[in-house]
Amino acid sequence: MKREPGMKALPPAPRRPLSVLLVLLALAALTIASFATLRLQWQGLFSADAAATSMEFLRGFAPPETAPAFLWKVAGGIAETLAMSALGTGIAALLGLALALPASGRFGGVGRGFIRLILNVLRSVPELVWAAVLLIAAGLGPFAGTLALAVHTTGVLGRLFADTLENESPQAEAALRINGAAPMAAFFYASLPQTLPQMMSYTLYRWENNIRAAAILGVVGAGGLGQMLKYHLSLFQMHQAATVILAMLLLVALVDAVSFGLRRVMTR
Template sequence: MTTPAIDRSSRLRAGLIGIAVLALVVASFATLDLHWAEFLSASELKKMSGFGASFFPPETSLPFLRKTLQASAETVAMSMLGTVIAAAAGLLLALPASAKGGPFARALHAVSRLLLNVLRSIPELVWASLLLVAAGLGPFPGTLALAIHTTGVLGRLFAESIENAPPEPALALRIRGVGPARVFFWATLPQVLPQQLSYSLYRWENNIRAAAVLGVVGAGGLGQMLYYHLSLFQMHEACTVLMAMVLLVGAVDAASFGVRRWMNR
């Protein structure tokens, strides 16, 4: 049972954290130049309502819907391929990032962690902008950008799951003289694989949204369609693309949630 002193200490820490967060929020409002009065004025609200009304009705011609469907398939392919590549690369980097032991293992651990931090600290949009210079326009740089950033995210999550895996099964195999590779595949991996698959599915959901945004810099998919039609002020076509984005994200979220729920049964 917890003692009253520990309870008081936990409440005190929670209260201090809450006060610090509140102070940061207040400081943010105080330091940013936010023009709420102008933003919510009658004239601005009228402009926003007129701008929103210009999107309707959406474009529903068959050729355009077919083009939107092709862009949706391209967005799904980009996100799925980027996630698969990232899951494989993340697992390879997670092994040294979770290594323990002598000086060499500790150095490998530090280098791998640093690499994972660098990969995930740069957003997908920045990676895509950099890769466009080398790979040109199209879905290829967008897929690579998703894979690179997601490798950093999944690699860190995979490393944490490996470090937190119960050590008893692996220890039982080591005592019997089983090699490190076989210990990992027969003891550690079966324990962490369901959690790693869940992480990968969740990142796939996020990558669908990111893939839709990456098209803004010319990386293909729905985002490129949206940027093109908005730049030409073709609001009805842009509305159809936005609706396709919402439907696509909702469908992928539902599918991923269903698979993760089935895995956790």
Template sequence: MAGMPAAPRRQPSTWLLISALIALVLASFASLPLQFAEFFTAAAWSTTAEFLSGFAPPEMATPFLLKTLHATIETLSMSALGTLLAVIAGLALALPAAGKFGAAPRAAVRALLNVLRSIPELVWASMMLVAAGLGPFGGTLALALHTAGVLGRLFADALENAEPLAQQTLITNGAAPLPAFFYATFQQTLPQMLSYTLYRWENNIRAAAVLGVVGAGGLGQMLKYHLSLFQMQDAATVIIAMLLLVALVDGMSFWLRRKVK
């Protein structure tokens, strides 16, 4: 169209990065022994159908449903409390990580955040379960440690990218730096931080269900127990509870994110 500005030219480094990513994907396909044809053999279909038929019908006895409900509440509690602890730690670490206290604290805290989020939840859970024993407490701490690293980095980036004019204006007009930060920069980034928090809560629901596999309680521990005993119908009920819980939290998170925009 007439009057439209020309598209910006791509830098050579951009094309180099794209080419490197494409080469990495192609090398991954070439180096891994992927046998897609095995999925479509008659033996594979027969074995899969026989395995899945063992899950039907799900166990619907009242005592087992009550036990599953208790595990569902435990998984939900682990994810909620772990996320809450991570938000508190993430906010505390985000301030120095955003450079509010100088360059040296920024580098040190960002290195700490890298360590926290680089260690997977399962590894954190294994360490926490050794220290705290089996049960949901270790799983909650594992979620909190990993998520604190993720949220701390996201919160710090949001604070660094916030427009500084509003805070500088308040300080120029006589406001103290700390109140100016909370009334200007923090208020400006709060919706973004809430969106990050809700998204991580969704992820922690799934992670909490997986952490039970290493003994952290909840639905994951039930699933591992019944699968190890080949009690497929009981496992099917636990899997359905996981799906319903994830769908519930996803719906709640979507509704809350719309409210905070």
């Protein structure tokens, strides 16, 4: 392309580090090795018999159950699922913020490493496993599901909050400390207002995820729509199961839209 008179030449594109190329090559090799080692039966998946069996199974769900009494039960399951996700996320946000303070290094390197180890353990175990363990202590029902969501989400939000606190600008808090403010007072008046919108964005996003997780936790008897779905599928009541599945899809779509709008408002 011909350069106009007076225009400055663009600088040459930066060279990619060798480490980036090596990582990309390693990922490509891993992907190829995965396809080569796994026994993926593509022919069976896309065969005419598989398509016919799938269509016959899906036709069993139509039409969804629309009896008023059953729809009222589904509405109760929706409310229970929402309550589980909201309460679990709220508890996790408070505990995550409390653990994020030492995890961000505010109380020394030893405390930072120890708390981050705890957060790693909490978020490494999936919600379904936590629910299966907590059902032994809390029994069947939404209480165990709420605790499972809270425990796992505490590990996730604690790590995200800690990283946010580590990456925020320290000048405002340092200025208050220099003028005699106590450490926690400087944190609440300087650092927290800077990081709160990002923390709220993380919390809302995890609430979206917990809606989906709460719908699945019912598989192990933790209440909500998931427990209703497991019950009707186990009895081969496909019409009722179809209504529950549609309620799950509607609930997730609604919460996604509300959470997206709230995140846009909080991060402006």
